Amino acid sequence: MLFEGLELVSALATLAACLVSVTLLLAVSHQLWQLRWAATRDKSCKLPIPKGSMGFPLIGETGHWLLQGPGFQSSRREKYGNVFKTHLLGRPLIRVTGAENVRKILMGEHHLVSTEWPRSTRMLLGPNTVSNSIGDIHRNKRRVYSKIFSHEALESYLPKIQLVIQDTLRAWSSHPEAINVYQEAQKLTFRMAIRVLLGFSIPEEELGHLFEVYQKFVENVFSLPVDLPFSGYRRGIQARQTLQKGLEKAIREKLQCTQGKDYSDALDILIQSSKEHGKEMTMQELKDGTLELIFAAYATTASASTSLIMQLLKHPAVLEKLREELRAQGVLHSGCPCEGALHLDTLSGLHYLDCVIKEVMRLFTPVSGGYRTVLQTFELDGFQIPKGWSVMYSIRDTHDTAPVFKDVNVFDPDRFSQARSEDKDGRFHYLPFGGGVRTCLGKHLAKLFLKVLAVELASTSRFELATRTFPRITLVPILHPVDGLSVKFFGLDSNQNKILPETEAMLSATV
Numbered sequence: 001m002l003f004e005g006l007e008l009v010s011a012l013a014t015l016a017a018c019l020v021s022v023t024l025l026l027a028v029s030h031q032l033w034q035l036r037w038a039a040t041r042d043k044s045c046k047l048p049i050p051k052g053s054m055g056f057p058l059i060g061e062t063g064h065w066l067l068q069g070p071g072f073q074s075s076r077r078e079k080y081g082n083v084f085k086t087h088l089l090g091r092p093l094i095r096v097t098g099a100e101n102v103r104k105i106l107m108g109e110h111h112l113v114s115t116e117w118p119r120s121t122r123m124l125l126g127p128n129t130v131s132n133s134i135g136d137i138h139r140n141k142r143r144v145y146s147k148i149f150s151h152e153a154l155e156s157y158l159p160k161i162q163l164v165i166q167d168t169l170r171a172w173s174s175h176p177e178a179i180n181v182y183q184e185a186q187k188l189t190f191r192m193a194i195r196v197l198l199g200f201s202i203p204e205e206e207l208g209h210l211f212e213v214y215q216k217f218v219e220n221v222f223s224l225p226v227d228l229p230f231s232g233y234r235r236g237i238q239a240r241q242t243l244q245k246g247l248e249k250a251i252r253e254k255l256q257c258t259q260g261k262d263y264s265d266a267l268d269i270l271i272q273s274s275k276e277h278g279k280e281m282t283m284q285e286l287k288d289g290t291l292e293l294i295f296a297a298y299a300t301t302a303s304a305s306t307s308l309i310m311q312l313l314k315h316p317a318v319l320e321k322l323r324e325e326l327r328a329q330g331v332l333h334s335g336c337p338c339e340g341a342l343h344l345d346t347l348s349g350l351h352y353l354d355c356v357i358k359e360v361m362r363l364f365t366p367v368s369g370g371y372r373t374v375l376q377t378f379e380l381d382g383f384q385i386p387k388g389w390s391v392m393y394s395i396r397d398t399h400d401t402a403p404v405f406k407d408v409n410v411f412d413p414d415r416f417s418q419a420r421s422e423d424k425d426g427r428f429h430y431l432p433f434g435g436g437v438r439t440c441l442g443k444h445l446a447k448l449f450l451k452v453l454a455v456e457l458a459s460t461s462r463f464e465l466a467t468r469t470f471p472r473i474t475l476v477p478i479l480h481p482v483d484g485l486s487v488k489f490f491g492l493d494s495n496q497n498k499i500l501p502e503t504e505a506m507l508s509a510t511v
């Protein structure tokens with residue numbers, strides 16, 4: 001008995017000793033890790049490096065970032081201020097909030113800072129992309145790509161976009177069950193990117209498979225860059241390889257057969273524009289370019305579309321005011337597939353619609369910020385930003401803390417009305433599409449898509465939340481409702497009354 005008791009005590013003592021050793025080891029390695037990064041400060045500059053924690057060796061604060069979601073940035077900003085340091089996705093990072101600080105970063109492109117996305121993003125998107133290129137190569141690429149988003153090009157995409165959206169809403173309305181809006185919005189924007197933007201005629205089944213692979217790709221674009229079996233990064237690389245194969249096939253088929261199309265798509269314009277600028281694109285450049293366009297268009301616009309639907313659900317008065325404007329301008333229609341009825345000029349005359357889209361993009365900005373690497377040490381908010389470190393300017397936090405916005409957390413489209421114009425005081429308080437030389441290339445296309453979606457929703461659909469409460473929002477890999485957003489859609493007849501789906505109509509007739 002005594003012997004057994006002694007054995008138990010000795011086992012407990014060993015366990016306690018192990019725990020103490022592990023805790024000590026963690027504490028020491030944590031401390032050494034902090035010192036390792038403190039030593040990289042620029043000694044020729046007297047200013048301190050920003051406050052903050054570098055987390056644990058190698059993983060830094062990546063775990064906290066993934067778990068805390070929106071709370072990560074705000075809790076650290078409250079503790080350390082608008083400029084703080086951390087360690088995310090395998091690298092040291094200074095996160096920056098506030099119009100003045102962000103202005104310095106965005107206007108400092110090419111001399112103070114240069115774009116540098118996390119390693120996983122860079123590797124998965126590829127080297128031949130606009131977002132990964134710098135200096136003259138970047139300038140030239142932007143010149144070539146800008147033709148895709150010219151007024152003329154957007155006008156030619158508009159009827160196709162409207163048709164894809166109308167078809168989708170019709171399918172949602174005739175579905176007897178509730179729709180997972182986020183999931184369906186991803187399919188919609190993916191279809192828009194593949195069919196309208198790039199003009200690929202991939203068969204439906206193949207498109208479905210490509211969509212699944214694409215989701216895997218996007219899920220792992222922001223991952224720890226560790227290439228091990230079962231790691232997110234490895235899954236991302238495999239998805240990239242499959243996508244590139246599919247894209248190469250689609251590009252080759254498209255190059256061989258361009259007849260029978262009644263408009264130029266972005267890929268046609270891109271190929272033509274690169275020839276005009278004296279540099280024909282290689283197959284690899286075309287594959288990277290199309291992958292980037294799908295990536296940029298798909299995830300961001302799906303996020304914004306879901307937020308738009310969620311806000312229209314939460315604020316029926318906003319939807320009603322929108323319908324009034326559309327009715328007054330003769331844009332509200334009764335569900336006919338009226339291709340060609342909408343024009344860019346008609347849309348730009350819809351001021352309240354513009355306010356609604358702007359407000360969705362302010363409060364639910366899909367892209368939380370942009371990454372840069374520091375080319376030379378500079379001062380920001382009283383701190384040194386040392387050469388070689390990475391910086392992320394935060395769009396979402398800058399919106400959330402902008403003093404120019406009254407009741408900053410309230411969804412209030414009228415803040416952008418001509419009478420109030422809250423965004424006019426200071427350019428960098430409101431920047432859902434970034435700013436400076438790297439402003440989003442596709443912002444007019446994204447806004448066009450969201451406006452057409454709002455017009456079609458207001459014209460042809462009634463929709464109701466299918467859950468008791470609205471879902472929580474998460475930010476990784478992009479802002480979206482946790483478990484999607486469950487909504488029941490109904491079509492509208494010419495008197496704007498609900499049309500029940502067949503099964504429901506039959507049920508209500510029998511009751």
Ligand code: HEM
Binds near residue numbers: 115301366395
């Ligand atoms: C709601 C939708 C969208 C949002 C919120 C958005 C946001 C942004 C932001 C914030 C940046 C700047 C990142 C930085 O500073 O590094 C950016 C860059 C970019 N966006 Fe968008 N975007 C959207 C839709 C699109 C679409 C539809 C396309 C094209 C089809 C597109 C193409 C690009 C490209 C190519 C860049 C890189 C520009 C450069 O580095 O020079 N975006 N976007």
